[in-house]
Amino acid sequence: MPTQEMYQALKAKLHDVVPDFELRYKAELAVEINRLKQERNAVILGHNYMEPALYHSIPDYTGDSLELSRRAATTDKDIIVFCGVKFMAETAKILNPTKTVLLPSQKAGCSLAASISAEDVRQLKARFPGVPVVTYVNTYADVKAESDICCTSSNAKAVVESLKADTVIFLPDEYLARNVANETGKHIIFPTLTPAASAELDYQLIGWHGRCEVHEKFTVQDIRDVREQFPDVAVLAHPECSPEVVAASDFSGSTTAMIRYVEQTRAPRYLLLTECAMGDNIAAANPDKEMLRLCSVRCPHMNQITLENVLDSLKHDQYVIEVPEEIRLRAARAVERMIAIGATGPKD
Numbered sequence: 001m002p003t004q005e006m007y008q009a010l011k012a013k014l015h016d017v018v019p020d021f022e023l024r025y026k027a028e029l030a031v032e033i034n035r036l037k038q039e040r041n042a043v044i045l046g047h048n049y050m051e052p053a054l055y056h057s058i059p060d061y062t063g064d065s066l067e068l069s070r071r072a073a074t075t076d077k078d079i080i081v082f083c084g085v086k087f088m089a090e091t092a093k094i095l096n097p098t099k100t101v102l103l104p105s106q107k108a109g110c111s112l113a114a115s116i117s118a119e120d121v122r123q124l125k126a127r128f129p130g131v132p133v134v135t136y137v138n139t140y141a142d143v144k145a146e147s148d149i150c151c152t153s154s155n156a157k158a159v160v161e162s163l164k165a166d167t168v169i170f171l172p173d174e175y176l177a178r179n180v181a182n183e184t185g186k187h188i189i190f191p192t193l194t195p196a197a198s199a200e201l202d203y204q205l206i207g208w209h210g211r212c213e214v215h216e217k218f219t220v221q222d223i224r225d226v227r228e229q230f231p232d233v234a235v236l237a238h239p240e241c242s243p244e245v246v247a248a249s250d251f252s253g254s255t256t257a258m259i260r261y262v263e264q265t266r267a268p269r270y271l272l273l274t275e276c277a278m279g280d281n282i283a284a285a286n287p288d289k290e291m292l293r294l295c296s297v298r299c300p301h302m303n304q305i306t307l308e309n310v311l312d313s314l315k316h317d318q319y320v321i322e323v324p325e326e327i328r329l330r331a332a333r334a335v336e337r338m339i340a341i342g343a344t345g346p347k348d
């Protein structure tokens with residue numbers, strides 16, 4: 001696509017969201033990236049949290065972690081460029097060991113993924129022998145390798161229920177675990193580092209104290225304040241928000257479920273309690289809907305990915321994601337089991 005055409009296409013979608021001079025500059029970058037992408041037989045996967053100009057110009061596929069994992073598993077391209085964070089790029093490598101997987105920034109980490117180590121999981125398994133381990137896909141490969149099955153916010157409830165177990169270890173997101181406990185009717189404990197007082201404890205869901213540094217910041221007071229100003233607002237919360245915030249919202253679901261909700265309902269306006277860029281992206285895709293967002297809360301990791309470093313990534317093969325084969329094989333089992341389950345229901 002020539003630069004002028006790209007600029008016009010971006011302008012049509014983003015004129016309310018991105019300043020014009022920025023669109024012209026970004027259109028040039030996007031055209032060069034798309035040219036190189038073809039030349040190098042690459043596919044670009046873009047998470048829903050990518051900034052709007054990137055999101056609407058270079059990805060072959062956009063979506064949440066689960067959708068992008070599926071795309072990564074089936075691509076026939078030689079190179080996968082992941083516009084997301086490191087655990088996502090690792091998941092692509094786990095599913096596609098023969099492909100080159102590139103993450104455009106080395107700083108694109110995640111507070112949740114950093115909250116737990118493989119050794120932490122091994123210690124939990126030693127304390128609760130035989131109890132199946134579910135790990136959120138927002139973890140690093142060595143943690144996935146210690147797990148029986150992974151989940152995303154799209155399918156956490158379905159994954160827990162699929163295990164048909166009385167007790168499940170659910171790691172590492174404290175709030176997602178509490179929300180899943182509410183949805184499944186299970187109750188939850190958070191073990192400390194000291195041994196459990198009694199092996200007879202009536203626990204059902206065993207959690208961990210990891211949190212997403214973005215979603216933990218939203219409060220019930222934020223919702224009250226917005227409702228006071230806009231009583232007809234529909235509030236959508238990601239399940240990484242606290243259970244209190246989820247309870248005070250009208251809908252809770254993964255990023256894709258939120259997009260679907262906005263597309264399929266007709267509220268006068270919507271408030272999205274998630275990374276702010278997603279509000280921009282939904283607003284661009286639904287110009288007839290009014291979108292409110294609290295943009296003081298941003299993910300510093302997702303925001304590391306820019307059109308500039310995606311271009312460098314394709315030019316210089318940076319940064320190559322590697323996962324040791326012994327870890328990859330074990331992690332692949334957990335991820336593939338998750339993919340086989342898929343997403344379910346309106347509350348996913």
Ligand code: SF4
Binds near residue numbers: 109
């Ligand atoms: S939004 Fe939260 S869970 Fe997602 S990458 Fe950022 S810190 Fe991690």
